[in-house]
Amino acid sequence: MHSAAGGAGRTRPADVRLSKFSPLPRVLYFDDFDEGMNGWCELVGNHTGNLDQIRPIAKDFRPPQLSSCTFFDIGTHGSVDGTYALKLATRPQANHSAVAIKRMTYAARGLVQFEAYLTFKSEPVMAGDRGWDGNQAPSERLFGEFTLSNDICVGETGPRCHGVIRYRNTDADGSLVQRWIRPTSVEPTTKMDRLGLVKGGARQDFFSLRPEDWVAVRGGRQPLCFNETASKVNWHYVRWLFDTSRLRSLEFQCNDMRLDLRDVIVPTYQEPYRGIANLLNLYVAVRTHANVRNFLYLDSVLVSVDW
């Protein structure tokens, strides 16, 4: 199992922004969103120049925003060590998703580690005070889920796969789930959609063939810190280690919870792929289950490798 290569003992004063991460030996990129978007952009479905060709679920993943985390009641909250965070925002429409992507290719196969400080919120709305005890927030039940995914293609023709982990805060009925889950089928492609292989109708899921193709990660129940009110932002540390040599995830950490993923099968496409040689993409996504905007905020991202 990976042990932190860059602990506090190695931190030099010039590295103070890095001291909250534990990178592998080579930092591939460090994205502090006080500096700009850093190449995170809206994911869009395939087309040949005609926007009508884009399958509906992949046509409206929304442009990411540089957010100062400003709210109607307190004004600007700010990010961990600056003003801005990368914000993904859904529409106020049940089952709508916002997805941002950063596109790279790999120079060698091996370990890749994604680290981030992130948080999630539903938009402040007049949710009513039914059942409010003064502490727990009704708006917590208006946040659906957020997802982290990679997209890897080995060499010129694959295999290609997506390692995916999702925090399901609530189910479609708004009941708290608060659990990390993973898909059991591949992420549908445009070609699969055109062949009619993607199911789910109004509950279609961008990351799995069928909405029900998800299982709990063992040991993955974890209430996160929503903190009672929609305008209180508490940041969470996540670290996800995966291996492009074995096409497996190895470990996922969120705060003090660590999940061993080494034995989890990553769904892999059965057919060869062309045009995406050595692909190494990362996505972040948020989906609402209610007619309320859901937000995912990232203060900063660090991706490191052992090559």
Added chain:
Amino acid sequence: MLRRSFTAVLEKGSTFDGDFATEPYEAGWALEARWFVNVLRADDGLELSFVPQVSPDGSRWCDSGEEAMRLCGAGLASLPMRNFGSWLRLDARMVGTPGSATLIIYLALKG
């Protein structure tokens, strides 16, 4: 350090047959903004009026004071903004003969 710039596509070939507003977009980091509306198709006689709006919190909106941008038929038009708050959106109103229009809406930011 070079200035930052970012172009957000707020509507991507969407078709509307009534008034609408674009999704809220945070732009507190930017010093200037320019809306671009590309009308890909519009029914004859339909006139589109786009009013830039600002918000302190992303939920309550008022007109920014700039003059509305009016479009008839296909084509590209733009509207600059300065001295805005943290959130921007376009409020689109359909006037003239009822009908539908297909649009791409861009927000180009610099700061």
